[in-house]
Amino acid sequence: MDTCYPLHTTRTNPYHTVLKRDESMTVTLPSTVLDLVSYLASTSTMQNFYAQKGEKEALGVINDFQDSLLDQIGVSDDPDNIELKVRFDYILIMGRKPF
Structure with missing residues (x-):
């Protein structure tokens, strides 16, 4: 069985000569401020914050983000x-295995 190592490992990576990185992909979507705030609230980071700090703290962060965003766009x-x-x-x- 072949072993696949993470890219950051110091071990020999069998894919190092055939790795390609493409940063050209972007997606632009129409949205509203409320959609963006809801997206932030749904991320795993916010869900973990909610679990650790509670609803009051999490809602405070989300409301601060929304207020700051509204301030920034005037x-x-x-x-x-x-x-x-x-x-x-x-x-x-x-990446792919070398021939």
Whole structure:
């Protein structure tokens, strides 16, 4: 059975000569401030924070983020009515076994 080592290991990586890194993939989606705040709340980081610190602390962080975002874009309207374009950058690392 072949062993696949993580890229950061100091062991010999059988894929090192055939690794390709592509950072050109981006996706831009129409969104609202409320969508972005909901996305943040759904991340595993926020879920772990919620589990460790409790609902009050987590909601405080989320509300601070929303207030800061509204401040940065210079509006104070309903977060559900403010449209944004959210860009996600993806990194693809491809490798194959040498022949």
